[in-house]
Amino acid sequence: MFLKTIITAATVALSTSAAFAACTIDSGRLNIIGNEFPAIQTVAKNATSCEGIEAEANLTADHQKINLAGMQGNPAEYTSAILANSSIVALINEDVLRPLDDLVAKHGQDIPKHQLITVDGKVMAVAFMANAQHLVYRGDILEKIGVEPPKTYEELLAAAKMIREQGIIENPVGGAYQAGWNLAQEFVNMYLGHGGEFYKPGTAEVAINNEKGVATLNMMKALSEYMNPDFLTHDSNATSAEWEAGNVALMNMWGSRTGRLMDAEGSTPEVYNNTKVSAPMTVGGGNHPASTLWWDGWTVAKNISDKDAEATFLAMKHGTSSAILNDETMGQAVWMIDGYKPAPVNAGVFSAIDMQTTPYPMLPYQGLLHTVLGDNIADFMQGKESAEQTLSDIEAAYTAAAREKGYLK
Amino acid sequence: MKHKAFFLFVLPSSVAMLLFIFFPIISVVVQSFYVSHEQVIVTVENCGPFGCKQATAIDQEATAALREAEPLGKFAGLATYRDRNHLAVDAVGSAWEKADNWRDFGAQMLNLPFYKALGFTLTFTFVVTPLVIIFGFVIAVAVNSAASAIRGPLIFFSLLPMMITPLIGSLILFWMVDARGIIGSALQYLAGNPDLSVKASTPLMWIMLMVYGVWHAAPFAFIVYYAGLQTVNKDTLEASRIDGANRWEQIRYVIIPHLLPLTTFIALMQLMDNFRVFEPIVSFAANAHATSLSWAIYNDLGGETRQLSSAAATSVLTIIGVAILLSPVLVRTWRDFGRK
Numbered sequence: 001m002f003l004k005t006i007i008t009a010a011t012v013a014l015s016t017s018a019a020f021a022a023c024t025i026d027s028g029r030l031n032i033i034g035n036e037f038p039a040i041q042t043v044a045k046n047a048t049s050c051e052g053i054e055a056e057a058n059l060t061a062d063h064q065k066i067n068l069a070g071m072q073g074n075p076a077e078y079t080s081a082i083l084a085n086s087s088i089v090a091l092i093n094e095d096v097l098r099p100l101d102d103l104v105a106k107h108g109q110d111i112p113k114h115q116l117i118t119v120d121g122k123v124m125a126v127a128f129m130a131n132a133q134h135l136v137y138r139g140d141i142l143e144k145i146g147v148e149p150p151k152t153y154e155e156l157l158a159a160a161k162m163i164r165e166q167g168i169i170e171n172p173v174g175g176a177y178q179a180g181w182n183l184a185q186e187f188v189n190m191y192l193g194h195g196g197e198f199y200k201p202g203t204a205e206v207a208i209n210n211e212k213g214v215a216t217l218n219m220m221k222a223l224s225e226y227m228n229p230d231f232l233t234h235d236s237n238a239t240s241a242e243w244e245a246g247n248v249a250l251m252n253m254w255g256s257r258t259g260r261l262m263d264a265e266g267s268t269p270e271v272y273n274n275t276k277v278s279a280p281m282t283v284g285g286g287n288h289p290a291s292t293l294w295w296d297g298w299t300v301a302k303n304i305s306d307k308d309a310e311a312t313f314l315a316m317k318h319g320t321s322s323a324i325l326n327d328e329t330m331g332q333a334v335w336m337i338d339g340y341k342p343a344p345v346n347a348g349v350f351s352a353i354d355m356q357t358t359p360y361p362m363l364p365y366q367g368l369l370h371t372v373l374g375d376n377i378a379d380f381m382q383g384k385e386s387a388e389q390t391l392s393d394i395e396a397a398y399t400a401a402a403r404e405k406g407y408l409k
Numbered sequence: 410m411k412h413k414a415f416f417l418f419v420l421p422s423s424v425a426m427l428l429f430i431f432f433p434i435i436s437v438v439v440q441s442f443y444v445s446h447e448q449v450i451v452t453v454e455n456c457g458p459f460g461c462k463q464a465t466a467i468d469q470e471a472t473a474a475l476r477e478a479e480p481l482g483k484f485a486g487l488a489t490y491r492d493r494n495h496l497a498v499d500a501v502g503s504a505w506e507k508a509d510n511w512r513d514f515g516a517q518m519l520n521l522p523f524y525k526a527l528g529f530t531l532t533f534t535f536v537v538t539p540l541v542i543i544f545g546f547v548i549a550v551a552v553n554s555a556a557s558a559i560r561g562p563l564i565f566f567s568l569l570p571m572m573i574t575p576l577i578g579s580l581i582l583f584w585m586v587d588a589r590g591i592i593g594s595a596l597q598y599l600a601g602n603p604d605l606s607v608k609a610s611t612p613l614m615w616i617m618l619m620v621y622g623v624w625h626a627a628p629f630a631f632i633v634y635y636a637g638l639q640t641v642n643k644d645t646l647e648a649s650r651i652d653g654a655n656r657w658e659q660i661r662y663v664i665i666p667h668l669l670p671l672t673t674f675i676a677l678m679q680l681m682d683n684f685r686v687f688e689p690i691v692s693f694a695a696n697a698h699a700t701s702l703s704w705a706i707y708n709d710l711g712g713e714t715r716q717l718s719s720a721a722a723t724s725v726l727t728i729i730g731v732a733i734l735l736s737p738v739l740v741r742t743w744r745d746f747g748r749k
Binding site for chain 1: 604
């Protein structure tokens with residue numbers, strides 16, 4: 001009798017914890033398309049672990065090239081896309097995402113309000129993590145030259161000069177300046193830091209050929225003079241590798257990548273023990289950080305049955321619930337999930353949020369401008385043309401592209 | 410072969426070509442004449458974890474109605490071809506009027522994305538194609554005169570560059586020419602300049618892309634020539650030797666004329682392939698220094714907002730470019746055929 005009570009008690013305890021950790025859905029289909037990095041892998045693993053549904057996930061760095069095509073069919077191949085504030089626009093533009101208001105009302109009352117992304121009053125996505133670029137520095141090297149971690153890009157240049165002159169590192173500044181998306185992103189950061197506006201208010205007409213645009217390009221060039229000469233071929237991966245090799249002492253880097261820089265893998269103790277993060281920097285006397293805030297979130301496809309949409313919603317909700325947080329996953333991102341405890345590695349992103357960094361613009365035509373920026377800035381960075389010429393090239397190329405896409409007449 | 414047998418024989422491949430080559434090309438051509446509808450933009454309030462912000466968005470209902478009415482988009486005729494990101498008719502016109510001299514005009518042209526891509530594409534095509542033919546021929550003659558015991562391994566090693574996937578092959582070279590890689594360091598040592606970096610210099614990047622192009626395609630020319638060398642008439646060769654021809658004269662007067670039709674074939678294939686140069690630019694992250702027409706198509710489709718019409722127009726221009734390049738060779742072949 002006594003034994004039986006214990007067993008019953010244990011079973012009850014087990015089943016409650018199981019009910020908390022696992023998820024069971026009656027039926028339906030889940031197929032996730034998303035980028036590939038540790039935090040998203042965790043979300044996908046937990047969402048696809050739900051029982052009772054057909055669950056699949058396709059996580060790839062090329063997700064943006066296939067998510068639209070995979071959601072345009074009817075029924076859509078992918079029932080959920082994991083996106084960021086830049087990439088959601090392309091899918092909203094093509095009307096392949098389902099507004100989630102009814103599902104939130106039915107199943108999502110417990111999702112914290114700040115996680116819901118609304119466009120024109122309709123819930124289009126549920127955010128689960130935040131990201132931003134911010135300063136990463138080598139504590140030991142800054143100590144050696146006797147300066148505090150820079151708060152502005154001007155201070156960063158001064159520190160870089162000292163590091164070079166004292167013969168510590170020849171090219172102390174790092175940055176993801178690969179021609180294309182990365183270089184354009186650095187322009188967006190720096191231009192916002194200068195207080196620039198990308199468009200004439202209320203229109204899709206680009207307006208970057210101004211003093212702030214010139215100052216932005218000049219600052220980028222000044223920084224590049226302290227970078228490895230190959231900087232136009234360095235994306236975030238290559239820049240991280242340079243950091244881990246100890247070739248760089250100061251850089252503006254993604255919060256989601258700092259965990260890897262500070263762990264013991266792929267580097268020497270001298271580097272990883274001295275890798276520190278700090279707030280994003282300001283530029284040109286402005287008080288606004290030269291960085292952008294990002295969220296990653298999940299969506300539900302429009303062209304699927306209500307049953308599949310419901311199953312997808314429930315599974316993704318489980319995949320981004322407190323149940324997924326454990327010692328291993330806690331440091332993978334700045335989670336927006338209840339129960340998340342920030343680690344020192346996440347301080348940079350938190351500072352970015354505190355400083356009210358501008359979120360990356362969620363505009364239908366921002367993607368076009370981003371592509372055009374990435375194609376044209378390299379000419380200026382190599383000294384092939386003036387800043388004004390580059391900015392007018394960007395405006396002309398953007399205008400042609402925006403006409404073709406119907407944003408301009 | 411009887412006509413009917415021939416027809417049945419080629420039917421499956423004809424159907425496949427029609428389905429997978431001809432129809433898609435028609436669809437691309439049609440696409441290039443259309444652009445997106447005028448987007449109906451509305452101001453909305455977007456909210457998220459970082460607060461609310463006024464922004465613009467596309468009015469989906471109004472756009473859906475437009476899409477329903479004209480599913481292909483808005484007919485634009487040649488507008489996409491004429492815009493600044495393609496043939497840039499207006500920009501070229503004003504450059505022509507404003508430019509003081511040819512140099513200035515050239516510089517302005519190369520600032521336009523299409524002509525910049527075309528410039529590299531043509532340079533690549535006309536440098537790499539002859540070099541591939543020459544190297545392929547030299548390797549074939551060398552391998553053919555090697556002792557038969559080592560010929561097998563020689564052929565295998567000569568073919569290696571072609572067997573390696575282009576993306577992988579160019580990545581290998583990319584890391585070797587890195588400032589800290591084996592070739593990059595060797596170049597710095599030879600030039601006596603510790604700051605020399607292939608990836609930071611446009612001329613060196615162009616040279617590296619072309620070296621890669623030759624390295625990758627020479628085995629193709631080699632294997633074709635090597636096969637051709639097996640068919641050289643031994644009697645003619647012997648006769649020329651009796652007439653006192655040295656080794657060079659044998660090659661010049663017997664082997665080269667014999668292999669001429671193969672050269673035409675290799676030239677055709679290489680002109681087509683090199684005009685579509687793409688993989689090395691991606692693997693070398695060379696787009697800051699060199700872009701090609703194929704890369705431009707990829708770039709149009711790879712952004713967050715897909716520019717289908719722009720990509721279609723560049724594709725059609727690429728097809729036209731290939732046709733122009735091949736026309737001398739095709740005309741010649743046609744004449745030869747007529748003569749027989």
